[in-house]
Amino acid sequence: xxxxxMQALLKDDRDGYWKRKASEFVERRAKEGSxxxxxxxxxxxxxxKEWENQVLPRQDRKSAGVRADHQTASGIPLKPVYTAxxxxxxxxxxxxxxxxxxxxxxIHPSMYRGRVxxxxxxxxxxxxxxxxxxxxxxxxxxxxxxxxxFDMPTLYGYDCDHERAHGEVGRCGVNVSSLKDxxxxxxxxxxxxxxxxxxxxxxxxxxxxxxxxxxxxxxVPVEALRGTVxxxxxxxxxxxxxxxxxxxxxxxxxxxxxxxxxxxxxxWNYISISGYHIRExxxxxxxxxxxxxxxxxxxxxxxxxxxxxxxxxxxxxxFFFNSTMDFFEExxxxxxxxxxxxxxxxxxxxxxxxxxxxxRFHTQTSGASxxxxxxxxxxxxTTLEALAGVLGGTQSLHTNSFxxxxxxxxxxxxxxxxxxxxxxxxxxGVPNVIDPLGGSYYVEWLTEQLEEEAYKYFDRIESAGGLLxxxxxxxxxxxxxxxxxxxxxxxxxxxxxVVGVNKYVVPEKEPISxxxxxxxxxxxxxxxxxxVKRERDPVKVRASLxxxxxxxxxxxxxxxxxxxxxxxxxxxxxxxxxxxxxxxxSWKEPAIL
Amino acid sequence: MxxxxxxxxxxxxxxxxxxxxxxxxxxxxxxxxAFRDAGMEVIYSGLLPxxxxxxxxxxxxxxxxxxxxxxxxxxxxxxxxxxxxLEKKGGGDILxxxxxxxxxxxxxxxxxxxxxxxxxxxxxxxxxxxHIKERVRKERWRA
Numbered sequence: 001x002x003x004x005x006m007q008a009l010l011k012d013d014r015d016g017y018w019k020r021k022a023s024e025f026v027e028r029r030a031k032e033g034s035x036x037x038x039x040x041x042x043x044x045x046x047x048x049k050e051w052e053n054q055v056l057p058r059q060d061r062k063s064a065g066v067r068a069d070h071q072t073a074s075g076i077p078l079k080p081v082y083t084a085x086x087x088x089x090x091x092x093x094x095x096x097x098x099x100x101x102x103x104x105x106x107i108h109p110s111m112y113r114g115r116v117x118x119x120x121x122x123x124x125x126x127x128x129x130x131x132x133x134x135x136x137x138x139x140x141x142x143x144x145x146x147x148x149x150f151d152m153p154t155l156y157g158y159d160c161d162h163e164r165a166h167g168e169v170g171r172c173g174v175n176v177s178s179l180k181d182x183x184x185x186x187x188x189x190x191x192x193x194x195x196x197x198x199x200x201x202x203x204x205x206x207x208x209x210x211x212x213x214x215x216x217x218x219x220v221p222v223e224a225l226r227g228t229v230x231x232x233x234x235x236x237x238x239x240x241x242x243x244x245x246x247x248x249x250x251x252x253x254x255x256x257x258x259x260x261x262x263x264x265x266x267x268w269n270y271i272s273i274s275g276y277h278i279r280e281x282x283x284x285x286x287x288x289x290x291x292x293x294x295x296x297x298x299x300x301x302x303x304x305x306x307x308x309x310x311x312x313x314x315x316x317x318x319f320f321f322n323s324t325m326d327f328f329e330e331x332x333x334x335x336x337x338x339x340x341x342x343x344x345x346x347x348x349x350x351x352x353x354x355x356x357x358x359x360r361f362h363t364q365t366s367g368a369s370x371x372x373x374x375x376x377x378x379x380x381x382t383t384l385e386a387l388a389g390v391l392g393g394t395q396s397l398h399t400n401s402f403x404x405x406x407x408x409x410x411x412x413x414x415x416x417x418x419x420x421x422x423x424x425x426x427x428x429g430v431p432n433v434i435d436p437l438g439g440s441y442y443v444e445w446l447t448e449q450l451e452e453e454a455y456k457y458f459d460r461i462e463s464a465g466g467l468l469x470x471x472x473x474x475x476x477x478x479x480x481x482x483x484x485x486x487x488x489x490x491x492x493x494x495x496x497x498v499v500g501v502n503k504y505v506v507p508e509k510e511p512i513s514x515x516x517x518x519x520x521x522x523x524x525x526x527x528x529x530x531x532v533k534r535e536r537d538p539v540k541v542r543a544s545l546x547x548x549x550x551x552x553x554x555x556x557x558x559x560x561x562x563x564x565x566x567x568x569x570x571x572x573x574x575x576x577x578x579x580x581x582x583x584x585x586s587w588k589e590p591a592i593l
Numbered sequence: 594m595x596x597x598x599x600x601x602x603x604x605x606x607x608x609x610x611x612x613x614x615x616x617x618x619x620x621x622x623x624x625x626x627a628f629r630d631a632g633m634e635v636i637y638s639g640l641l642p643x644x645x646x647x648x649x650x651x652x653x654x655x656x657x658x659x660x661x662x663x664x665x666x667x668x669x670x671x672x673x674x675x676x677x678x679l680e681k682k683g684g685g686d687i688l689x690x691x692x693x694x695x696x697x698x699x700x701x702x703x704x705x706x707x708x709x710x711x712x713x714x715x716x717x718x719x720x721x722x723x724h725i726k727e728r729v730r731k732e733r734w735r736a
Binding site: 152153155156158164165166167168171172240241242280281282368371372373405406407481484485488492498500501509511514517588589592593 | 613614615616617618619622623625626627629635637639640641643664665666667669670671694696697713714715717718719
């Protein structure tokens with residue numbers, strides 16, 4: 001099936017913008033800087049040379065346990081110390097101020113002085129009842145935004161009674177097979193009083209329709225709904241791998257949701273352009289930054305191709321990044337992301353509306369960085385990663401629980417994770433000053449390094465024939481797999497130390513109590529689904545699914561309203577997704593190894 | 594029946610698979626590469642095979658070992674199912690090793706079924722390779 005609306009992503013647009021941007025960094029380094037006058041700069045350089053030649057060799061003692069190499073987690077080589085000479089080119093225009101282009105220092109003028117980041121804990125397991133209880137517990141303990149984790153059957157669009165769902169129902173998230181399940185998840189939670197993020201991708205449109213359906217039943221106007229669906233299908237093909245249909249089909253549904261929400265759900269972030277999963281899959285910070293933003297530019301082109309004006313839809317493009325253990329690299333990454341997004345939207349896409357230039361992002365601390373060994377150590381890891389997110393200016397934050405490598409979090413573990421954010425907010429003083437690391441020689445230098453790497457990647461992706469080709473050929477996936485293997489080898493060879501894994505290893509285990517999920521959830525969900533199917537009007541369901549099918553078959557149509565009707569008639573998730581399988585088929589990824 | 598090569602020339606044939614709804618493939622991609630670097634012939638199942646498909650692939654490809662990995666909590670359903678199907682399809686002598694997120698209390702039952710290793714996060718790649726080589730030497734090649 002040909003998809004005209006995907007032409008933008010296929011465009012081999014070689015206007016040379018990326019090459020020009022990448023070479024700007026080289027040119028600036030060669031020029032005299034603007035921050036210091038020539039005499040002062042020479043004095044600084046002389047001082048550094050003297051220190052390197054005379055002070056450092058005398059005092060430097062190589063002892064056992066001192067690292068042989070000094071580099072960031074991404075492999076960027078690091079000097080012992082950074083000085084003004086390393087940031088001589090940064091002009092006030094490059095740096096800006098909070099809430100001012102290029103938004104390097106923060107997207108809002110007051111940041112956390114005005115409002116602390118949203119504390120939004122990713123949650124979900126077992127039955128809708130189990131999850132409803134957990135959401136209410138977290139709200140009681142002070143989380144300020146909801147975030148729903150779904151189980152694997154739901155993520156792949158299978159109902160709980162499908163044979164592929166057997167053994168999987170409720171095990172790593174909450175099961176949703178119909179609108180009824182969503183009604184139970186949000187029972188007693190007024191949707192006009194909360195904002196909800198749903199980590200759902202292939203069936204994102206259907207789940208958005210279900211959330212809107214719950215709102216209708218609560219008497220809450222749909223246009224007032226605040227929240228996010230992840231819905232970032234490009235990164236699915238790269239990293240999380242939760243797709244059902246071929247890329248063009250999913251991108252068409254992303255477009256439909258974008259157009260529908262722009263008009264009918266103006267407070268709904270219909271996409272959360274994600275780097276978290278790309279990083280968890282083993283990418284470097286530069287790759288996480290570059291591939292996420294490249295996906296972002298792809299969605300901008302998708303919206304423009306759909307006939308929307310940038311200022312209509314771009315303000316609702318939101319982002320989602322990882323925060324992992326290389327502390328300063330993560331902070332630099334968040335800053336670089338903001339500056340790149342604003343710059344490219346302004347320069348390449350000609351967007352003038354300031355709201356469209358703001359990179360708003362949610363952060364999750366890295367699950368892959370947490371260890372199965374000595375799980376309490378994970379509290380420390382999560383704390384440092386959360387702090388990096390805050391110092392990087394995130395709008396919203398999820399902190400992992402210390403039992404992450406064992407199971408889904410217990411109540412106790414998730415409380416500690418939430419308290420981690422609250423301690424940072426209430427006790428450290430960090431929220432009092434915006435972008436406190438701005439002006440740090442190291443952090444500003446590293447921010448530029450990552451930006452330069454990103455522009456080089458944008459150029460490479462364009463040379464590979466554009467984003468869609470780069471994904472379908474497996475190029476980006478192979479980049480991620482290469483870096484992932486590099487990281488695994490570094491740990492295997494003790495070049496990178498991980499406490500409890502290859503350093504300070506303790507053979508005795510102290511078992512922790514973990515959350516157990518059994519077949520009860522599967523049985524209960526199947527019973528509920530049977531009841532839904534008994535009580536619904538089968539004629540209405542058939543008619544609504546037939547309309548969904550017609551809309552899928554017509555590329556120019558918008559499929560969201562038909563999906564809303566089907567959801568309200570209690571067509572199941574599996575039934576709706578299956579229509580798409582019939583129309584568009586499935587897709588196998590290229591060989592990566 | 595493949596011809597027997599000398600012990601030196603023989604390569605271990607290993608199928609790497611995640612027998613369930615679990616697309617988080619970082620682990621299996623790293624393992625596949627490590628096995629290949631260790632001189633094994635690696636067949637990667639690709640994404641989302643069912644336990645049935647994994648067992649069929651193992652038999653069709655005439656592998657020595659099936660390496661199963663799951664992070665989604667469904668291992669107590671999926672791993673034993675693969676073992677049962679292997680036996681049904683005449684691949685009962687194919688060795689099965691497992692890994693992923695496997696709680697300690699589940700390990701005894703899996704081991705009783707002959708599924709060994711059960712490597713969790715932070716396991717050494719060299720340890721896994723050694724374990725496979727040892728089992729193949731002892732149980733498949735009886736060298």
